Amino acid sequence: MAGYDQTLRPFLWRAERLHPDREVVSRTHEGIVRNTYEEYADRTRQLANALEDAGIGDGDRVGTFCWNHHRHAEVYFAAPNVGGQLHTINPLLPAEHIQYIVENAADRLLFVDQSLLEALEGAHDAAAFESVEQYVVMGSEVPETDLESVTDYESFIDAHGTEYDWPELDEDQPAGMCYTSGTTGKPKGVEYTQQMLWSHTMASLTPQALEIDEDDVVMPVVPMFHVNAWGMPFATTAAGAKHVYPGPSPEPEDLVRLIQEEGVTLTAGVPTVWLGVLEYVQEHDVDLDSLERVVIGGSAAPESLIRQYDDLGVEVVHAWGMTELSPLGTVAHLKSDLEDRSPEQQYAKQAKQGLIVPGLEFKVVDDDGEEVPWNGEDFGELWVRGPWVTDSYFERPQANEVDFEGSWLKTGDIVTVDEDGYIQIVDRTKDVIKSGGEWISSVELENKIMAHEAVSEATVVGAPHEKWQERPVAFVVPTDDAGMDEDEFLAELEAFIAEDYPDWWTPDAVVHIDEVPKTATGKFDKKTLREEYADEDLLVTEESDD
């Protein structure tokens, strides 16, 4: 009766056999690299042999510390399909978080980009990295480095043949892993089974989600260390479509050139990226003729952005997801029965997080545990469940108690649902700031700022920001009654925070206050602060992190 296990392996097999000449194109530090699916599959099998030779098998974790390129895409298929677990690590995280993640996941191999080697060396800690037996630098030579047991990717795979007999895996086999940052404490690991990745891949292909067909040219700009680049390398392969990978730190100019030269039809990333591309397109009067759709997620897509891409003839596919959802949850497709509404009403729908993808279920629960009506006004926390939604965090029983209830994941997003079923995020239960698609823990930031001798009490609030969607603003009560010069203190804070956190964690502004407002239970009342300063433009200047 029961069908054969749901695993990723058949997707690459099908793409290689049905579309052997279609390309996987990659912008690297060595220039544009072109492989056909046949070459991609050959190299993936060479890598599989190399992994097996390195002792990687059943349940072993393989870490990647990489941008988007063909070698990373090869690890995407080889690591899970030899029975290991693809563990993508976000290089933008604070060093302490990276140490925790590598130690917690017990990665045995680490693939690292040449351009990220310094960042990895900076985060390296002998104890935390004890499990790592080997480092593989993504390129064809080993650069100078303090790390030990380092090889380069091409040497690593070159010694091996292109034949490999993939094992028949169980669909419950862990295949992927990604950490998500929370309010407090360490990042939480989300594991993906073969079945979860398979389900997410099939769902991504449907017209209700991303509708990827074989004639698409798909460029995930969303980093491959962010929830598997939203699953696009898997879905693109399942569709048999052409891949385009924009490489390390792509600038708008790079993205526009790739779109034009490779004929990209579908791309995806956070709003910040698309704001930059839009600006570039407008300034340089270039066209994006081939581009049909831009998937925007990671943070809410501003309505103005949706309109401006529409004016360029590019449809914005606004989507919402989470690491815990592999990540796709909702897509703001315009329902056909809304086609006769005014453009304003249509844009307003597309600016919401959207409609639940088939296969998932959700409910919106208020403080009393009751489901709220779908009227666009009543709000509550969004709970989700489904075949590609995790039911627990890796080794975090306490977090599991908080974030799950029965089969439901409590997303922490406070939402409304309108009469048409469109979900809109209106707030968060969790005290985090999302800047350009990356999480900042306001609690951690507050603790660091309060550790400064000039600070008696401080709280950090996410303020709306045109480019980064949100940026942190610190409200500070100084120890010295004489007060502080806000700009001077901000400069000082920058160096102080840099001791422990990346520079993009530094608040964009400091506001001197006499007292942090508190709730009845003594917690920082950020809501009051936000309301009090709602009319003030806290972020008048573009800051140095631009």
Place this chain on the structure above:
Amino acid sequence: MAGYDQTLRPFLWRAERLHPDREVVSRTHEGIVRNTYEEYADRTRQLANALEDAGIGDGDRVGTFCWNHHRHAEVYFAAPNVGGQLHTINPLLPAEHIQYIVENAADRLLFVDQSLLEALEGAHDAAAFESVEQYVVMGSEVPETDLESVTDYESFIDAHGTEYDWPELDEDQPAGMCYTSGTTGKPKGVEYTQQMLWSHTMASLTPQALEIDEDDVVMPVVPMFHVNAWGMPFATTAAGAKHVYPGPSPEPEDLVRLIQEEGVTLTAGVPTVWLGVLEYVQEHDVDLDSLERVVIGGSAAPESLIRQYDDLGVEVVHAWGMTELSPLGTVAHLKSDLEDRSPEQQYAKQAKQGLIVPGLEFKVVDDDGEEVPWNGEDFGELWVRGPWVTDSYFERPQANEVDFEGSWLKTGDIVTVDEDGYIQIVDRTKDVIKSGGEWISSVELENKIMAHEAVSEATVVGAPHEKWQERPVAFVVPTDDAGMDEDEFLAELEAFIAEDYPDWWTPDAVVHIDEVPKTATGKFDKKTLREEYADEDLLVTEESDD
């Protein structure tokens, strides 16, 4: 880690909530019936309550003996989602087969169409039907009948409320069942788990398969007793699209009217149906403006049919499947890199069975167990595996030994695969004839004919037929040396075969031969017979079964 179980329940929930006003339209003996998704879901929950009240739960089989209509679609969602098993029975089968099927499946409830009641009464056998506790006639009144414990559908559900708390089912729970006819012996039961139906549904939605979106209007003409109408009721609901059900024995005129009046965009059925519709359209000079795509499967779609629909502006989506595959296996979409080929070359591709659907794997194995190259010439048996492919037959260990090898299903179809990956069926390993999408066992037919006193030896061969794709022709060696009048004997045979088989099993022609050619091992050598008579048009006249 592991995601939530893959079950059908969320599909109907999503359609009801996101598209409450969209319709499920049904042609019935009571006229056109229109329900919205909201009403469909309400009625399905009433039915679920009724089923529960009738004691149907975990693993209980619910038989249906019905054409395509809204009530059948309600059973499609209610029976599996209360934890039971939807068992669709083909009313066109010989009575003996129906008896075997009901007994083997041990159906506890039987839903039966008013128009099929007589057929069911004809097949009824107290011993074989012992498990059946109740018959529910699809309508609002109980017609006169010999059956006992009969109620009508509307009374059955009317007594119950529209609230129902669906159980949380395991994805391994058996959810469906369908029997497939074989060469010899009884039909074989294929069970579908929730997971298999879920996988098949998600795969059906993808652009690589049927690409069903919410603005589609989907009319499955393929009967709902044929592998769940190729899964379309599930996929249409998952997409949130409008359903149109053509009811009992629809004529071309009925289908054309439904296409026009309901704005059907996507429909599906065997070639015979679409030949009839084409003829009607040409004779009556009507248009099919709304219709975008016709899925043709069950038997090979003739290239001329594909061309003629293309001329009408309707794309033929040629597909191949099997009961064992839930049923979708391949779809003959034109690959984008073939777009610059000549129309002739393109039609030739579309006339093949097509490209494997993502998620499945196949290989083509020759007599020596070796995989054949993809050159469009070498042939072998098609082996398939995947999440919606069964790995065994219900209670048929001997058949399992023959038809499965490891994780692979041996389809019995002899195929070639061309350089572009298109699979084409060139022969069958199994001695069956497929007439208008229905299987006829030539072995059973031969045994029956050889039981006739005038026959010494006989063999039955499928001959190509314009309307039915294949029709049986009997090659008969008479006992009487004086020979036989072929036409006279055919008329006699008709009554003789009708003792045990439906009239459509009667051969369309009888050919008097002196000896049945035999293979080296003494088996009937049908290949030689087919070759010998290849140039003769065995079926010159349209027979009475038209």
